[in-house]
Amino acid sequence: MSKAPASVEFRNVSKRYGAVTAVDDVSFGIEPGTLVTLLGPSGCGKTTTLRLIAGLEMASSGTISIGGVDVTRLSAADRDVSMVFQSYALFPHMSVLENVAYGPTVQGAPKALAREMAMEKLALVGLSGLEKRAPSELSGGQQQRVAVARALVLEPQVLLFDEPLSNLDAKLRRRVREEIRELQIKLNLTVAYVTHDQEEALAVSDRIIVMSNARIAQSGTPYELYEEPASLFVADFIGDANILDAELVEERGPRALVRLGPMELDLPRRGATAGPIKLAVRPDALRLAPADGDGAGRGVDGRVAKAAYLGKQREYTVATPVGDLFIVDSGRTPARLVDAPVRVAFSDSGIVVLPR
Known part of the structure; x- marks a missing residue:
């Protein structure tokens, strides 16, 4: 990765949909080159928070900075972030290689360069030799890796994962989460990772932000949250x-x-x-x-x-x-x-x- 990883900072960020507050006055920071997990039950605001980083949702109030630059009002296209979705969102009519090369091509890279970049990222996620296959010919774990390669190929400042393992079986979940963690460390990536699975969060994170009812209940290292929960909710939710x-x-x-x-x-x-x-x-x-x-x-x-x-x-x-x-x-x-x-x-x- 040629680009330096960036920090992410939320200052008093809220997101309201009419009378419903999905994210309520949330402040936190993600250090460059770290993996921070947003953890919590369904409806707690974690996915909305991730989408606010991506620019897929706009904050109702507060400021969001990436790499020290205020991006609060910038669209998703103008933010240097990539997202790996829960559904993978691969194009079924394109080969694996075409899927991964799509981003650079749309951004105007010459076809040969886009293919070269895609091949490099496919090798990185262990999919060399499968370039010509259609997504439907791959296993769930392989499709997940294509989605990761497609996000990495743009060399984003911040990489976002939304429940990336929820479609995989238990054994595969463990293997893929280890692969994601190894990649993050090896490439020195800044990653924001959303899950409701506490074991997954404990296994992959440098820090965990536990959310409850649109607010932060507690943030800290996996050890701190497990050994020193700040509330009954956190004690009961983490382990x-x-x-x-x-x-x-x-x-x-x-x-x-x-x-x-x-x-x-x-x-x-x-x-x-x-x-x-x-x-x-x-x-x-x-x-x-x-x-x-x-x-x-x-x-x-x-x-x-x-x-x-x-x-x-x-x-x-x-x-x-x-x-x-x-x-x-x-x-x-x-x-x-x-x-x-x-x-x-x-x-x-x-x-x-x-x-x-």
């Missing part, structure tokens, strides 16, 4: 979490003594004060032990309410005095049957006080 009622018994500077059922826990206080609080407990912070509690450490007794076998792991819901606990057991331990008495042991990490 599974057991949300439990507890009591902060004693403030100890930055830490606190917390009572959860029969247990007392020493945890980072995260701004909470004495009184009722909520804890987010990750499923992998819990493990099942024999009902007699032998070697279980601190924990609670309960009964298995649900059990599911998923090959690489077993998932359990255990009814306990502190609430129903969802537990992921990825060890090779014997299966627990529904209604079996068990003890749930709590580890020292993966338990977080949720700020009020």
Whole structure:
């Protein structure tokens, strides 16, 4: 890539459709050469935000800058960005090569140069030898790569992905997301990536912006969002979490003594004060032990309410005095049957006080 990657900056950007606010006073920055994911449930505003970067939607208020240049009022054609759509949007009557060469051709590049640029990008995404095929002759993963090559061929300052893996099966999703991440790092691209899949977001992102109801709920590194969620919504949305009622018994500077059922826990206080609080407990912070509690450490007794076998792991819901606990057991331990008495042991990490 000959062009330097660009930053993206939103300052107090809103997008309204009549009485409906799709994006509400949103501010964030994307550093050059990083992959930032907009993550959230359907209708949270993430795709509208991506389309605002692309110029496919115009902001109702606020400013959008790309590479330090105000592009708020510029059309999509006048912004140096390319988008990979969920549907791939390939031309069915054109060959793979013609699809990828289309952009440079429309921009006035000589035919030979456009083909050369297209061949180079097809090689980059591992599709050399398939230039003459029609899109219908390719697998879903290959079509996705054609769409990526077509976006890359224009050497944009910013590359946008809108739910790029949603049409692929689970195994292919993992492979293609790894390919996208490798390309982004290798070519030093600035990428804005939209998904509702939290695992995908955790796997590919330098930073994640979690959106809820047209606003930013929290932004940070994958580690920060998983280990230090700023709210109940983020804790519940990023990775599974057991949300439990507890009591902060004693403030100890930055830490606190917390009572959860029969247990007392020493945890980072995260701004909470004495009184009722909520804890987010990750499923992998819990493990099942024999009902007699032998070697279980601190924990609670309960009964298995649900059990599911998923090959690489077993998932359990255990009814306990502190609430129903969802537990992921990825060890090779014997299966627990529904209604079996068990003890749930709590580890020292993966338990977080949720700020009020």
